[in-house]
Each structure stands twice: as C-alpha cells, then as structure tokens.
Amino acid sequence: MSAATNAVDRSRVGPVDALLAWGGRNAWAVGLLGFLVVLLAFTKTIQPSYGASAIQGLAISVLPLALATVAQAIVVISGGIDLSIGSIMALTSVVAASQMKGQGEEFGVAVVLAVLLLGILIGAINGSLVVLTRVPDIVVTLAMSFVWAGCALLVLKSPGGGSSDWLKELIKGPLVSEWVPRAAVVLIIVVALVWIPLRRVRLGLSIYAIGSDRLAAFRSGVSVGRTKVIAYALMGLFAALGGISLTASTGIGTPVPGPYTLLSVAAVVLGGVSLAGGRGGVFGPIVAVVILQLIRTDMTFLSVDPNLAVVAQGLILIGVVMVGSLIQLRRSRT
C-alpha cells in the first residue's frame, strides 16, 4: 500500500518535503527513534561514564540480532514468517568459522562470499518449499529449523573454528570519530546497499504487494510464487550476514541456534511491521533492536535482577503491541 504511494509522490518534491513525507509514512519508526534518544539521555544520567566505548560495545552486541531482524522483516512484509532464522545463522556461522580457521586473509574473503551465497540458497529452499507445498510458512520454516540446526551440527560438533582477522577488525572499534562504531557503519551500509535499491524497483513493490493482498497482487500481474522465493532468499542473505557477524564478534562458530528467531519476530513487530504483511520497513525494527538491548543495559546499571529484566522485556513487548493495536482499533472505528 504505502509502497505504491511512495512511487508516486517521490517525483518532483523538495528534499524537505520528501523528508516530511517520509516521516509521515514512518511515524512509528520516528517515534521509536525519539524514544531511543530519550533512552540514551536517561542512560547517560544514571551512568555518567556511559560514553563512546560503551556505544561501540552496544553496536557490536546488537549486530547479529539487528541483521536477523532485517531478515525477518523482509519475510514478514512479504506476508510470511521464518522460524528458522536462528538455525540458519548457526549454520552459516559454523560454516564460516570452520572454513576460515587457519586460512589466509584472502581465502577468508572467498569464504564470506561463499557463505552469503549459501545463505541465499538456504533462503530460496525455504521459500520454494513454502510455495511448492502450499503448507503455511510458519509450519515449513518451523520444520526447516530442525533441518538447518542439524546441518550446523554436521559441520561442527562443538563450538570451534576461527575467524579471519580482517573480519574481526571489520566490526571492532570506531571509524573516523570515536562516537561512530564500525559495527553500526557496517550494519547501515549493508542494509542500505540491499534495501534502498530494492524499495525503488519493481521487485520491492511486488514484495509489499504479495504481503498486502496476494490475490490483488496476482491479478495485477505479480508472480506471487517467484516474489515469495526471492523474499526468502533475501532473508537467507541477511541471516547469513547475521551468522557471519556472530563468527566475527565471537571469533568462533557455535552449532547451537541462539535466541534470534523469536527475538527477531518480537523486534519486527515492535518496529512497526504488521505480522499480517505488507506494512512496515526495516528501519523501525533495527531501532527496536537497539532499544531492547539498551533497556537491558540500563537495567544492569540500575542493578535490577536480570530475571526481572526478562520479565520487563516480555511486558514491553506486550505493552507496545497492545498500544499499537489499540491505535489501530481506534482508527478502524472512526
């Protein structure tokens, strides 16, 4: 829906108008960003030493989940859901770690590229199964989560492997100013490289279209099946990036899936993407991931029991979604 209006009003408007229009369409994301700023200010007041190095740590710790969330967002926008993202990340992470161990730096580049291709392939397999079997997405990807986790265990039985030094350096430390963490720059560049061009071409519109209304999309000439497979392939690409970022930040590969699948679903919803599909973007979910992580950090600073922090996370998830659906209910009534 919103993608269609994008294409129309993007022509011949000034940059300010364009920015305002973008803000209007992404009100939820802008609100999240405002909340993030408030939260950062709050963090600074309760922990005056919170500074550049803490921001760098924050960026590194959110990177895997942020990439997983982008992956989930793309599938959810296309009207699906993928419950195997955690397993795909584990698999790509162990493949990268096992192949890079003890190898040269150039070989590491080849491994990273190969793993990204592997991710695209895995995603395409998930998508093809959904399209061909006509079984609901949630069931297929749930079952595939066992398959990919099993494959990860085949590659490495226990945590191990290694990472090329350049890969570790890529996300460590600051860039230019000490306030700009490399991990954040990597995240923004990677997402921008794929997502922004995608939004501007027919394919991006098709992804929104099949999520919004399959039948309408089909009748306007969108190849629903192919678009869905591509959406899943993109999911695979970002999940593989998430897996590689796990290897880069820990220096090893772990064959056990982390909590990324369900957290990514939560972050996607918090980020303003509708689980019904067709609405939202990837920007809001990324901000939501940062907020979730920062809230946990703050709770540590306030020396709240970490278990209560888990409770708070659940309550925030429910509360925010409740507010969101209340707004929706209000709107639909008027």
Next chain:
Amino acid sequence: MSGAVDSQSTRSPWLTWRGLKVLFRDRPIIPLLVLLGILVLLSELARPGIVSADWASVMIRAAVPLAILAGCQTLTMLTGGIDLSVGAVASMAGFLVATLVGGQGLVVAIAVALAAAALTGLVTGIGVGVFRVHPLIMTLGMGLVVLGLANVWQLQMVQTGSGVAPELRTLGSDRMYGILPYSLLLYVPVAVVILLGLRRFGYGRLLYAIGDNPIAARLSGTRGWQVLVALYIISAVLAAIAGFLISGLTNVASVTLADSLVLPSVAAAVIGGTSILGGRGGYGGTIIGALILTITSSLLTSLGLPEAVRQILFGSIIVFVAAAYTRVTSDA
C-alpha cells in the same frame, strides 16, 4: 462439517485412486494411522523383537506430555492462534510444585501451580481477546514474563531446596502392573474432555466458528473475547498438567524443562491435520501426531544415527507429512 461430502464418498468406490483420495480427505485420520503403522513396522525392522507391549507402553508414556501440549496448540490453532507460552507455563508449573511440595504439601502445591497457570492464561486471553494482540506475540511475551518470574522464584527458593514429589514421579513415570502408565489415568479423561468438547459442546463449535470466519461468528452473536479468554486459560491449565507429568517423567524440576517440547507440540498438531490458519482440524489427529513424532524420534535414536542427522530427518519428515496432508485434503 464433512456431512455433505460423506454421501459422495460412499457412492464412489474407494478402491480407485480418486475414491481413496476422497476417503483420505474426509477421514484424514486414516492416512495418519497408516503412517503410524509404517513407523511401528520400521521400528521392528530396525531392531527385530523390539516391538512389544512393554515398548508400546514406554512410547505412550513418552507421548502423553507431548500430546497434552499439542492439545493446547490444537485448541488455539482452531481459532487461528498459537500458544508459544506452553513451554514456560509447563516448566513453571512443574517447578512450582517441586519447590512448594516440601513445605505446603502436594495438594496445595498443585493448586498454587494451577492457579498461577490459569492467571497466565487469563492475561494472555485478555491480551488476545480484548486488546487484539497477535497470539504469536502475546504468548511469546507471556512466555518471557513467566520464565523471568520463575527464575526470580528460583532464586528465592535456593535455600529451601526442591525435589519432584514422589506422587508425581509415580504418575509421570511408573506403570500399573508394569505395563499401563499411570499417566494415562490422568490423560484419558483429559483427552476425552477435549475430544467431546470439540465435537459435542457449543464451546468447541465456537472455537471452529471463530477460526473459520471471525466476522461471521461475531455477527451471529458470538462474544469472541469471552471465548478466547476461556480458551487461553484452558490452554495454560493443560500446559500446567503436562508440566506435572514431564517433571514426574524426567524426575527433574527446572524452569526450562519443557522448552524443547514447544516446537514439537506445534508440529504434532500440524501433522495431525489441524490447520494453523484456523477452523479446521481436531484433537484425534493430534494424538496420532504426537505418537508419530515420539516413535519417529525413538526410531531415529535406535538406528544409532548421530544427533545432527536425526534433527535433519525429523524436520524433513514434518515438512513431508504436512505437504502430503495439504495435497490430499486441499482438492479432490
């Protein structure tokens, strides 16, 4: 539901491929029973002589907790929902009983655990029914809340220590006359209530109605939110019962005990023919689904396959069965 089509299937000779397909579509439990039979046969071929009354009772004992949790999924899936909090609720219930039984006695401990579960279900139901939060998100969030609170409780209880009540161990793992699992004494009534409740009682029909067409259900006078609140309370209480049995079966009480059963419980309901989109399915298939999953994983273990291969096969089988099911039931 299948009444109108039934007359057709009796007319067409079911020995033909098309007739067989119609039969499978109207009685989806038949192919599931065939699959179950094949799995039993394969188990016997893999380890000749293993299939016996003793083996069957061990399988049933292992499948009962899964079948109860899959019941939670079946009921919620019929309305187009899902309950991902069953793992946390079941673990919490088992853990509460284990920590309270020493000081308060078994009856009080079980009552407290059931009350805690019902409270969880009430909150979930209000979220889903009144505030229209997506069930996936609501139960995911409640799962986190319950897990966190159970952990807090665990820290409080470190001094007093805990242990699974002997009565629950008997109920979960012992067998009457060495053959009939005691857990069946609890499970059979539960299963009968679910089966009859879905078929014979108005409440069960309301679940189908809401899942099939929520607007039509509302327009014909159903108060959807009341049905959903009751549904999620029922689901949480069932999960708690499963939690008691799991802690008794494994003789362990931990706050993450049942987490590994959440995904299989969804899979069992799906294999059993309940549509995750709502309005279609039933509990009979789910019971067979839980048995199929239990026997499959035991078969894969007895083949001596490594964990990795077992997981891969397990996932592939679920996709395959779900796909075959969709193909058979979608069009004649």
